[in-house]
Amino acid sequence: MEDKRFHGKAGEEYSLFKLACPHFEELENTLGKIIKEQFQDKNNSEIKVLEIGCGPGFTTLIILDSDKRTKVVAVDNEPVMIEQAKEILKEYTNNNRVQLTECGALEFLKKQSSNSFDVFASGFTLHNFPNDFREQVLAEIHRVLKPEGIFVNADKYALDNESEHKQSLSWQLQQFKEKYSQINRPDLIKEWTNHYLEDNKPEVIMKESEAMKSMNKIGFKEIKIVFREQMEAVLFAKK
Known part of the structure; x- marks a missing residue:
C-alpha cells in the first residue's frame, strides 16, 4: 500500500529540506548529467521521461534542463x-x-503501455514505499521502459555496513536539528526526524545491495551506484 507521507509541513515546505541536505543539488544534478550523457549522441526526436513522485518539481526541472527534447510525465499522489x-x-x-x-x-504505472518510456527518473521517492510495494513498482517500471531504456534514481539507499549506516543516519538527524533550529522551526525537526526514522524500519528501509539484487531479479542490467554522499545515492540501470 502506498501511503501519503508528505501531507504535513514537510510537504508544504519541502524546499526547506535542502537546508538540511547540503549535497541535494549535487545529487539532483548527477541525475540530469546522466540523462544528458545517455542521449547526447542519439537522434531521438523526443525523450519521453516518466517521473514518479515529482513533488514540487525540483527534479522535474533538472530533467527538463538535461536535454531540450525531454518531455516529462510527472506523477505524485499528494495534492x-x-x-x-x-x-x-x-x-x-x-x-x-x-x-x-x-x-x-502503482495505479498509474499499471495503466501505461509496455515499452513506452525512454527514461524513468525520480528523486527521493522510492525509499518511501514498503519493500513489497516497491518491488511491484520496480517491476512495472521495467515493463513500461523501452528496450535499452534507462532508470536513474536519486534517493536514499542505505549503506550495507550497519555501522556506517547508523553514522550517516545520526549525521542527517543532527543536520535537521542544527539547520531547523537556526530558523526556529522545531516543528520541522520533529517531522523530518520522524520521517527518517520511519524510513529506517525493516519493512521500509531501502538497502543498497538488496535494492540492486531486487532490480537484477526483475531484469534490469548494468546496475550501478554512480554517486553517493552520506545516506543518499544515484542508482543507474538499463532495461
Whole structure:
C-alpha cells in the first residue's frame, strides 16, 4: 500500500529540506548529467521521461534542463505537491513539455503501455514505499521502459555496513536539528526526524545491495551506484 507521507509541513515546505541536505543539488544534478550523457549522441526526436513522485518539481526541472527534447510525465499522489508543481512548472506545462498527474505510483504505472518510456527518473521517492510495494513498482517500471531504456534514481539507499549506516543516519538527524533550529522551526525537526526514522524500519528501509539484487531479479542490467554522499545515492540501470 502506498501511503501519503508528505501531507504535513514537510510537504508544504519541502524546499526547506535542502537546508538540511547540503549535497541535494549535487545529487539532483548527477541525475540530469546522466540523462544528458545517455542521449547526447542519439537522434531521438523526443525523450519521453516518466517521473514518479515529482513533488514540487525540483527534479522535474533538472530533467527538463538535461536535454531540450525531454518531455516529462510527472506523477505524485499528494495534492499539496501537485499544487506546488503546477506553479513551479507552469512554463513547461503550458508548452506541453510536462504533464502533471495526481495519482498513486502503482495505479498509474499499471495503466501505461509496455515499452513506452525512454527514461524513468525520480528523486527521493522510492525509499518511501514498503519493500513489497516497491518491488511491484520496480517491476512495472521495467515493463513500461523501452528496450535499452534507462532508470536513474536519486534517493536514499542505505549503506550495507550497519555501522556506517547508523553514522550517516545520526549525521542527517543532527543536520535537521542544527539547520531547523537556526530558523526556529522545531516543528520541522520533529517531522523530518520522524520521517527518517520511519524510513529506517525493516519493512521500509531501502538497502543498497538488496535494492540492486531486487532490480537484477526483475531484469534490469548494468546496475550501478554512480554517486553517493552520506545516506543518499544515484542508482543507474538499463532495461
